[in-house]
Amino acid sequence: MNHAHHELYSPAIGTAGTVAVFGHYGRAVLVFPSEGGKAYDWRDNGMLGAVGELIDGGRVKLYCVDSFDSGSWSNRNLSLEERAREHGRYESWILEQVVPFIQHDTGGDIVTTGASLGAFHAVNFAFKRADLFPLAIAMSGNYDPSSWSAWGERGEQTYFNNPIDYVGHLGGDHLEWLRSRLSLLLICGQGQWEDTTGSLDSTRRLAGLLAEKGIRHELDLWGHDVPHDWHSWRAQLAHHLPRFC
Numbered sequence: 001m002n003h004a005h006h007e008l009y010s011p012a013i014g015t016a017g018t019v020a021v022f023g024h025y026g027r028a029v030l031v032f033p034s035e036g037g038k039a040y041d042w043r044d045n046g047m048l049g050a051v052g053e054l055i056d057g058g059r060v061k062l063y064c065v066d067s068f069d070s071g072s073w074s075n076r077n078l079s080l081e082e083r084a085r086e087h088g089r090y091e092s093w094i095l096e097q098v099v100p101f102i103q104h105d106t107g108g109d110i111v112t113t114g115a116s117l118g119a120f121h122a123v124n125f126a127f128k129r130a131d132l133f134p135l136a137i138a139m140s141g142n143y144d145p146s147s148w149s150a151w152g153e154r155g156e157q158t159y160f161n162n163p164i165d166y167v168g169h170l171g172g173d174h175l176e177w178l179r180s181r182l183s184l185l186l187i188c189g190q191g192q193w194e195d196t197t198g199s200l201d202s203t204r205r206l207a208g209l210l211a212e213k214g215i216r217h218e219l220d221l222w223g224h225d226v227p228h229d230w231h232s233w234r235a236q237l238a239h240h241l242p243r244f245c
Contacts, residue, residue, distance in 0.1 A: 003023055006020075009095055013092075019065050020039040022055055028063060032112065032122055047237060049234075050238040055167045060245040068086075070094070073117065079153070079158055084160075113138070123138050134197055137240060143162075143202050147202070167206065183218065185218045187236045192227035193229070203219070
């Protein structure tokens with residue numbers, strides 16, 4: 001499996017983040033790790049092996065990035081608004097460093113994907129920049145940061161990073177544009193930890209909001225024996241990714 005390692009400096013964060021690239025050709029997929037994860041988490045947890053034929057066959061090229069969750073969403077010392085503001089630094093790195101790198105390397109639009117907190121990132125980035133990311137494949141996500149042990153007043157930064165909040169208020173020309181541009185695939189098991197993480201309820205709720213707004217989406221709920229865990233996500237990725245590359 002073709003593999004390359006890149007360190008891209010972020011002025012916003014003040015350090016370099018890793019982009020691990022797997023594949024030699026194909027549709028570009030930006031992979032967000034699960035909470036606090038690093039660029040090699042998908043490799044180390046068998047996700048790449050689950051779609052190895054697509055990678056080796058030149059159908060897909062995966063760009064796996066580090067997270068910045070420990071400095072933002074996972075930092076419980078910060079209020080929710082401060083966490084959202086810190087996330088803006090990560091967003092700057094993705095949009096100003098990672099996206100131009102992918103565009104120069106592969107060209108074309110970019111699919112976002114991830115599991116657990118990575119699914120939140122995949123969906124949130126796609127909504128905010130559907131011009132760059134017209135498709136998100138999200139597994140076992142919780143899309144409401146206010147439910148993540150949050151405290152403090154919620155402000156503008158929180159609102160614009162909370163799909164459960166902002167999707168319900170979409171309207172006008174921007175909604176029409178999203179209807180024409182964006183597609184979301186929301187996948188979730190119904191087994192262990194999908195309830196305690198809030199993923200199952202949040203996935204259903206987001207799908208309902210998307211239906212109300214007429215935004216193109218699919219909801220794929222797996223069985224009660226499918227937990228919030230890597231072996232579930234390997235199976236889900238292997239099942240769905242071939243349709244899109």
